[in-house]
Amino acid sequence: MSVFGFHYKLERKAIGLVLAIVAVASIGGLVEIAPLFTIHQTVEDAPDMRVYTPLELAGRNIYIREGCYACHSQMIRTLRDEVERYGPYSLAVESKYDHPMLWGSKRTGPDLARIGEKYSDDWHVAHLNNPRDVVPESVMPAYRWLLRNELETADLGLHLKALRKVGVPYTDEMIANAPADAYGQAAPDTPQAEGVSKRYGKDTTVRAFDSRPGRLTEMDAVVAYLQVLGRLTPVASKPVAALTAPAQVPVKTTSGK
């Protein structure tokens, strides 16, 4: 029986057609996605990687809320010009705790995967408040309300809890102290600040990000998040041989002038 003869029969059966469509359409996803969860080399090891603090997480959620990902990628490709412009190419492990990932698909603005600590807090505050104050040609929107809005911290424990359910290793202590830690990270020399260093490591940045230590704003959170981008683990800056699972793609040389 020819293929078309078979189809001549198939298209007379509604259920048969439905099952055939589901079967044929499922194969691609099964082959490409399922192994990513099982093949160990897919994600490199980074034992020293830390999780986002509650303040950084809150900033990340504001980054999502305002749609920043629509214009900024967080994925440096394995291309020479990108590595020279933005820093070492991104490794899969670096977004291991990113639910969801924010790799992005468009660079109306530059990549932000390694923006952390490249600019001062003051620069970020001024830039977010009105980008054209610091970069006259910028087309980025002004986010003036970030300085005006108090940061919502009461439910941060719930956020950490939900993230733990999907695989981020937050401890009970981190969950219980989430609102206090959010406050402490932007209020140096307070008891809450010490808690942040204790729970998230002494290298965690504790600063009054919007230079007003008494008040916790959405600006504090966004700047704290931007300043930690690319700095949760130093694994990407290490020599390739030091990695347990080196990235598969060598840096490609692109043709220049």
Place this chain on the structure above:
Amino acid sequence: MIGQLTVSERQSALIILLFIVLWGLSMAIAGHGDLLGPQGWIVLLAGVLGLFGVMSGYYAPEPGADRLTRYYDDPSKVGIILAMIWAVIGMFVGVWVATLLAYPDLTFDAGWASFGRLRPVHTSGVIFGFGGNALIATSFYVMQRTCRTRLPDQLTPWFVLLGYNLFCLLAASGYLMGITQSKEYAEPEWYADIWLVIVWVTYFVLYLRVLMRRKEPHIYVANWYYMAFILVVAILHIVNNLAMPISFGSAKSYSAFSGVQDAMTQWWYGHNAVAFFLTAGFLGMMYYFMPKRAGRPIYSYRLSIISFWGITFFYMWAGSHHLHYTALPHWVQTLGMTFSVMLLVPSWASAGNALMTLNGAWHKVRDDATLRFMMVAAVFYGLSTFEGSFMAIRSVNSLSHYTDWTVGHVHAGALGWVAMITFGSIYAAVPWLWKREAMYSARLVEAHFWLALAGTLIYVFAMWNSGIIQGLMWRTYNESGRLAYSFIDSLVAMHPYYIARAIGGLFFLIGAVIGAYNIWMTIRTAPEGAAAKVSERPDPVLAGGLPADVPANIPALQPGE
């Protein structure tokens, strides 16, 4: 509208609406102090409006049994009107955000009016609001005629159509408030996603019921595509939106997947939203309305089989071409690239089949802007699928990715193919649905056609230019071996193209507004004398006429239309 429902259908509608009111109320209460609260009030309000609507017609006399001798087209009519409303809203926001990229201060000092929140209103407004309503409306129309049977009941299609629009409303209003999952084209949060699953399963069951009751032995090719659209979008939607809400009282959730797995799942979804929402569904539309309007049968039955299964199989592998040179394992990138290139075969088989169908009807293409919309759509479908396969090649992608070239490519498909085939199909369907001889003004259809075509070309050329310039500037080195341009240099170079893009979009928007006006006037004003004549035409359904063994590849299934 209510008068056409039987009493038991009216009672079922009241029960469903009561559940919606309770759902809205519980969301409003549980979400008090959270963004979920206002979303609950929207659901509650929609439910209460629905209750009032049903109650206002509850005691109207029941429809007679003679309704069963006619197709049930009212949901299609309302769906087309809703599609045009969303088209105007979605395209207006599109022009606004395009303008913001050229003049960033043309906005208000408020979160809802910033680019990042408006952009998903544009994308969801045109894809799901305009495209989705057009697909639902035309699928109801096509499934009845190609199966020669009536919709199985009168309540389910309303539930699907209006429930879907409630989803669109929750999505768009949520973005403005700052509710988003950040997954492109899957931004709505968990509660809206669950609601869409309920609506979508009902849609699938409805379609299956119609197919089971069909009086044609074969299932016509348009229905294969509509079925693939419904089924695969369900699979994609459910898998990509798996997430953990932080509580039942909050709109916020965290994606079940992270990092590289999340990226792959998202672009498996994202690319196949293009494939099965924006391609398969609209191919279903094309396979019915183009041959009907041209008065020609589909050129090749075998080509339609090859292209259907090719598209259904190959597309699902192609998503990873969105992640070339990223931290996604190399083998997945290579598979994505390979299948994207192979995808050109079934895509061009479809486009060729469509254009060859017009053989013998090219004089109609010349004279009839409605058919010309469909012809140009097929051409743009062929062009943008070629471009898509080309851009999926890894080395091409290294230049095009992250640039405006991608935006131009998407709009070549979205404006040139999806919107054009939709406008063509709507202009064909509106006179048939409202029993008019023709559209209110053929000249306005002409005007719309040329505005749409000019707008698309301006848009696409602007984005090709800006995208390629951007990509080249980012990778240009000077004599001393250093990057020649800063990022901001490339942004400054985009300015004239961003203005051109906004103008192209404005042309397209004006065309859509003219279309909406023309449709409205067609509905409102019956041409003098014509109304009586048209109403004498025999109702096509259940009129018998064709022998039962009509080959499935002959599209002109019913006489008398």
